[in-house]
Amino acid sequence: MAHSSRSHPQTPPSRSTSTSTLEAIRLDKWLWAARFYKTRAIAVEEIGKGRVTVNGQAVKASRDVRVGDSIRLRQGQIDREVRVAGISSIRGPAPVAQQLYEETADSVAHRERAAEARRLAPEPASTIQQGRPTKQDRRRLAEWDDRWSAKID
Template sequence: MSDAPTSMRLDKWLWAARFYKTRALAVDEINLGRVRVGGVPVKPARDVKVGDVLTIRIGTTAREIEVKGLSNQRGPAPKAQALYAETQASITAREAAAEARRLAPEPADSIEQGRPTKQDRRRLADWDRWSATLDDSDDAGDPG
């Protein structure tokens, strides 16, 4: 009997290939539709075989990979990377997206703090910059 299986559960393969730290995280991501096999959303128990094409979305980046091998156990990173190969189109798209983010960064990323605190709001309210009071020297309001 050989050690290499002919097919295995998707969640276990994602864990063994080191895409997710635990199988539970892999199951959550699969259930959220962030992992697809052949462009179709699947369930965690779906069997994957050598040659299947997976689309995995982690954060804002999507990767299209081809399954090259199966393993029942999680090994070191070099062995895990031997279990799959990213398609050339996926590599090109990822590099183009990284270049676009470098050239035009997201404006929200420059915000260092979130909403103003109560103290910040009080300081803004005390700031008299946006006052709408009229000057006494302005006679525009007098009829006559």
């Protein structure tokens, strides 16, 4: 009798997708599931750098997060303050992840002011269209310097 290399379980393994069955979860896992950071490793790194606080205290990645906790975090240049509204250990689609937290009104206002400031006064380096000058560009610049220099021969 030949055995198939595939096994077909009768029931798929159950994964806790419900947010109501969990009471607490690791901070790094919650930040990943809520889609604040792309990977748990990045979440751990940001927590280690002190860019994430829970209820105003610096914490470790293994700290348990519960519904109602206040989390302050930084994503790039953006500071956010959110309140945990749900717990999930699974990274789902963005609309589901957004149900895991509520951003405070102060945080939303601060983010909008920062976006407006970036729009009105953009970073000077972001206006550069090209990188370093090419060899041909440097030759053109050298010719221009020779023609317009104030040399006494």
